[in-house]
Amino acid sequence: METSSRPLDTLNKARDKKVIVELKNGKQIRGILRAFDIHINVTLDGAEEYQDSELKRKLGPAFIRGDTIILISPSE
Amino acid sequence: METSSRPLDTLNKARDKKVIVELKNGKQIRGILRAFDIHINVTLDGAEEYQDSELKRKLGPAFIRGDTIILISPSE
Amino acid sequence: METSSRPLDTLNKARDKKVIVELKNGKQIRGILRAFDIHINVTLDGAEEYQDSELKRKLGPAFIRGDTIILISPSE
Amino acid sequence: METSSRPLDTLNKARDKKVIVELKNGKQIRGILRAFDIHINVTLDGAEEYQDSELKRKLGPAFIRGDTIILISPSE
Amino acid sequence: METSSRPLDTLNKARDKKVIVELKNGKQIRGILRAFDIHINVTLDGAEEYQDSELKRKLGPAFIRGDTIILISPSE
Amino acid sequence: METSSRPLDTLNKARDKKVIVELKNGKQIRGILRAFDIHINVTLDGAEEYQDSELKRKLGPAFIRGDTIILISPSE
Amino acid sequence: METSSRPLDTLNKARDKKVIVELKNGKQIRGILRAFDIHINVTLDGAEEYQDSELKRKLGPAFIRGDTIILISPSE
Numbered sequence: 372m373e374t375s376s377r378p379l380d381t382l383n384k385a386r387d388k389k390v391i392v393e394l395k396n397g398k399q400i401r402g403i404l405r406a407f408d409i410h411i412n413v414t415l416d417g418a419e420e421y422q423d424s425e426l427k428r429k430l431g432p433a434f435i436r437g438d439t440i441i442l443i444s445p446s447e
Numbered sequence: 448m449e450t451s452s453r454p455l456d457t458l459n460k461a462r463d464k465k466v467i468v469e470l471k472n473g474k475q476i477r478g479i480l481r482a483f484d485i486h487i488n489v490t491l492d493g494a495e496e497y498q499d500s501e502l503k504r505k506l507g508p509a510f511i512r513g514d515t516i517i518l519i520s521p522s523e
Numbered sequence: 524m525e526t527s528s529r530p531l532d533t534l535n536k537a538r539d540k541k542v543i544v545e546l547k548n549g550k551q552i553r554g555i556l557r558a559f560d561i562h563i564n565v566t567l568d569g570a571e572e573y574q575d576s577e578l579k580r581k582l583g584p585a586f587i588r589g590d591t592i593i594l595i596s597p598s599e
Numbered sequence: 600m601e602t603s604s605r606p607l608d609t610l611n612k613a614r615d616k617k618v619i620v621e622l623k624n625g626k627q628i629r630g631i632l633r634a635f636d637i638h639i640n641v642t643l644d645g646a647e648e649y650q651d652s653e654l655k656r657k658l659g660p661a662f663i664r665g666d667t668i669i670l671i672s673p674s675e
Numbered sequence: 676m677e678t679s680s681r682p683l684d685t686l687n688k689a690r691d692k693k694v695i696v697e698l699k700n701g702k703q704i705r706g707i708l709r710a711f712d713i714h715i716n717v718t719l720d721g722a723e724e725y726q727d728s729e730l731k732r733k734l735g736p737a738f739i740r741g742d743t744i745i746l747i748s749p750s751e
Numbered sequence: 752m753e754t755s756s757r758p759l760d761t762l763n764k765a766r767d768k769k770v771i772v773e774l775k776n777g778k779q780i781r782g783i784l785r786a787f788d789i790h791i792n793v794t795l796d797g798a799e800e801y802q803d804s805e806l807k808r809k810l811g812p813a814f815i816r817g818d819t820i821i822l823i824s825p826s827e
Numbered sequence: 828m829e830t831s832s833r834p835l836d837t838l839n840k841a842r843d844k845k846v847i848v849e850l851k852n853g854k855q856i857r858g859i860l861r862a863f864d865i866h867i868n869v870t871l872d873g874a875e876e877y878q879d880s881e882l883k884r885k886l887g888p889a890f891i892r893g894d895t896i897i898l899i900s901p902s903e
Contacts (some may be wrong), residue, residue: 376862376863377862377864378863378868378869378890379864379868380862380864381861381862381870381888381890382890385888385890387486391886395852395895396473396517397470400518401493405457406452406453406454406456407454408453408454408455408456411868411892412454412455412487413454414454414457415861418520425484428517430467430520431520431521432457432520432521433518433519433520434454434457434458434461434518434519434520435517435518436487436514436516436517436518437831437892438514438869438892438894439471439516439517439518440892440895441850441852441891441892441895442856442886442889442890442891442892442895443889443890444874444886444887444888444890445887445888468594472547472549472593476594479577480530481530481533482532482533483530484529484530484531488530488531488563489530490530490533494596506543506594506596507596507597508533508596508597509594509595509596510530510533510534510537510594510595510596511593511594512589512590512592512593512594514562514590514595515547515592515593526662528627530654544667546669548623548625548669552670557609558604558605558606558608558609559606560605560607564606564607564632564639565606566609570672582619582670582672583672583673584609584613584672584673585670585671585672586609586610586613586671586672587669587670588666588668588669588670589622590664590666590669591668591669620747623711624699624701624745628746633685634680634681634684634685636681636682636683636712640682640683641682642682642685646748658695658722658746658748659748659749659750660685660689660749661746661747662682662685662686662689662746662747662748663725663745663746664715664741664742664744664745664746666742667744667745667746669700693776698821700775700777700821704822709761709762710756710757710758710760711758712757712758712759716758716759716791717758718758718761722824734762734771734822734824735824735825736824736825737822737823737824738758738761738762738765738822738823738824739821739822740791740817740818740820740821740822743775743820743821743822773887774897776851776853776897780898785837785864786832786833786834786836786837787834788833788834788835792834792835792867794837796836798900810847810898810900811900811901812837812841812900812901813898813899813900814834814837814841814898814899815897815898816867816893816894816896816897816898818894819834819851819896819897819898
């Protein structure tokens with residue numbers, strides 16, 4: 372990830388890649404980032420819910436409301 | 448769910464299908480997604496409230512305020 | 524409640540009918556839905572406050588601020 | 600309180616009457632409703648603070664910020 | 676405080692008088708109300724912080740962010 | 752601090768002076784107020800973090816997001 | 828960091844430098860500040876999550892939503 376002027380450019384580079392979405396309730400959703408908007412609402416494909424690094428549930432596609440998100444990071 | 452550019456397109460594909468709505472208070476509402484708006488206010492038909500995978504209440508039709516929602520996912 | 528394109532249409536159909544309003548503080552207000560606006564501020568007639576299915580208080584008419592509401596559902 | 604189309608109309612009818620204002624912190628403020636605005640900021644005259652139905656403090660006139668309010672109801 | 680149509684008119688009458696500002700964190704700030712804006716940001720002179728009616732700290736002039744305020748009331 | 756009509760005028764007088772910034776998480780940041788905007792985002796120089804009047808950390812320059820701030824007060 | 832009139836100017840000077848981002852959930856993210864916007868959404872490179880000064884996780888690039896941030900400070 373090289374220098375870019377806007378944070379949403381960074382999200383754009385993660386599109387169609389695996390990401391970890393950290394939620395304010397302490398859970399993590401992992402999946403393929405398919406879409407996002409300026410509110411940081413995102414949609415993932417193949418979403419899986421983790422808590423304390425443990426897989427809790429397979430969600431499949433998922434729409435996540437932006438105001439519940441702490442951070443989004445590409446996963447290896 | 449193939450690649451789409453906006454998260455609300457994803458919600459649109461789930462219209463008239465069964466979804467799970469995760470709420471910030473730890474509960475889940477399951478039902479048929481009938482409508483949503485840009486605030487992610489949604490209406491469900493045949494809504495049922497779950498907590499810890501246990502059915503708590505049958506609500507029938509329900510209007511859910513968007514700012515209480517964590518995520519929306521199609522259910523099998 | 525048949526398919527409609529906007530969540531507020533759904534609320535509109537519940538006007539002048541008995542509804543349950545779930546609040547973020549864990550309480551329920553039941554009453555006749557008289558009015559609502561785009562913030563989901565609502566007014567009820569004959570409002571009664573419940574906690575854990577137990578009647579706590581009779582309020583009569585009540586104005587409820589939208590940002591305290593989780594969901595609104597018609598009651599039988 | 601008969602049918603009206605907007606929640607603020609309902610508040611308007613309560614002007615200059617005794618109301619109970621429920622706050623998110625679990626307290627109640629009772630007093631004469633003198634003014635309100637679209638944010639549901641309100642001013643009361645003869646305001647008194649209650650907790651668990653017990654009078655805690657006499658405030659006299661009081662300005663209450665709208666985002667701390669759960670509901671407003673006329674009191675007998 | 677006689678009838679006025681807007682809550683901010685009420686605050687305006689309290690300008691340059693002693694007020695109690697109740698905060699969401701359970702503390703009270705007392706002082707002379709010098710200024711306020713539409714967000715209910717306020718500035719006080721001679722501000723003093725109280726908790727449970729006990730003086731905790733003398734702050735002198737203080738700028739208080741509106742979204743931390745529950746209510747503002749003239750003090751005797 | 753004499754009478755002024757807007758709270759931000761008050762902050763402006765504190766520019767380049769030592770201030771205490773009270774945060775919603777119970778901590779205090781002390782430092783020289785260098786800049787602020789209408790969201791009450793502020794930047795301090797020589798910022799130091801205190802908890803219960805005890806110095807916890809030296810931060811140097813710091814940008815503080817406005818919505819985490821309770822109050823800002825000049826310090827002696 | 829010399830006097831500047833706007834807080835975002837301060838963030839701009841920290842671009843491409845190591846920063847500490849304090850989050851509302853009590854964690855710290857450290858990394859190279861690459862981008863930010865008016866909501867204080869930020870992107871970091873080489874992000875690492877700390878809790879109580881202990882390295883918890885290496886995140887690599889990370890997008891952090893602005894409303895979860897308390898403060899941003901250059902790190903040595």
